[in-house]
Amino acid sequence: MASVHDLTPAALLRRIEWTVLRRLDGALQGDFVTLFRGEGIDFQELREYVPGDDLRRIDWNVTARMSTPYVRDYAEDRDLTAWLLLDRSASMAFGPSQRGKDDVLVELVACFAHIFGRGGNKVGAIVFDDGPTATIPPRAGRVQSLRLIHEVLSRRPHSTSTTDLAGLVRAGVGVIRQRSLVIVISDFISGPGWERPLRQLAERHDVVCIQIADPLESELPDVGVISLQDNETGEQILVDTSDAVFRARLRELAGEQQRALTAGVRSAGITLHTITTDEDLGRGFLAMASRRKLARR
Template identity: 55%
Template structure:
């Protein structure tokens, strides 16, 4: 649900060049210090060359089991891979209507774009090719595909594409009560599975507010690629501000309700539903072989990305055998 869209429009967007400069100063340079310059710890390639074999230990990724050796020795063994120093990355960004929720200037789609561009800047420093796919509101359609390329010019191209998508969403703001239908995140994941043929790093940035059907495409992607899921969430989706009686509207279905934000029963129920939704999403992603990371719109991006890097390092070390 979101406030009545008859409110004032969003603040003007930064130019892509200015946005990249700001993110470089505010986020990327701070990451340099905190990660001691080793950006590969943030998002490393999974590797395709086998380094050696070792006995399976609890916590290893079952996808790395060597079934031939396991059958021959009657003991489970896993492959250890050489880490890729260069990896093609694809950024899958959700810009559907539900992503427009949040306080002015820090809506979920703005934060999603910033996350994608910070990752693009980090990865481009290592010479990694980066591509982009953007999901809008048209059912089953990916509105923007930017093929992978390396370098700062490519990062600027991605910033222009994300800005263009944001402008299109603002230009087609629908009347109060109108419905655009539920986001189909599965369409974005299916497109990625069809387009991205060679093993790659795939980063999905979305609020995961979608119709059913995205779970199987996510699992399919995870079987072939190294998939990172970043859920962007606004704190007001868990706890309403104390603002009296409000008219709320679902950004995608157009459903409207009137609520008393001071009602303690309503506030407790909203929190309960939000926590249940989060637990369900985390379990669904885990079942697909993907760890879901959540970033709040009021969260410092540096702290959020360092946290993601730490979780990835801990979950990848047993199977990869790396540091």
């Protein structure tokens, strides 16, 4: 199968429609948009907190007066505005030549743009590649889907510094004014400081975080001495993958980093979803939908 970078936006969208979206429609019976629909902005009622309610909806002023937790309920908007915050930095180029992390990124953009746009919902994007961000205002329809795919395909990272994911999230805080569904898609390989702006984003919007990962980032095969290069800094090192102690230490460090990432995202009241380069995208979406259902109960 051809890489997504060898396809036109229209050809890629057609492939996604046949290989992923038709399967989702059958498995979820058209319920996928409902799972990702954000809360409305129209206040409906104030009621006592019950276990499972979103803690971000607690009205602290009323809670203090009544000495028991109260939450604010909102009427759901009929239309949805979705924003995709997309990391196109150099580390996203890692992975197998036939399907790296940047390929998965483009596939996800095609899926989300089509899923939301076909129902008349508006979809926009902020694309970050370690330089000036590109902002595509939200619009509905197939033309918008093709524009979003083209923008991501055409962006090439040019920086040799470590990704500043906080810059992408701060751009979302500054640009997205109307309450929206915001989907952050990144490998989350970044310098520190992105947690605070992520919490600021989640205070106003319904935020979903999707991590794109490659298995080789945490588990190297035993293939002897190889040269590894950091895509962002250009630094190269030689490693002996036949060293069992080295491979075990790599797994340990990767596990520590993943736990720290999960905790950082959770601190903003957000569940982290992970999709890998060797994972079937349809199954990845179904797993994401299942976790979304559980989070909303």
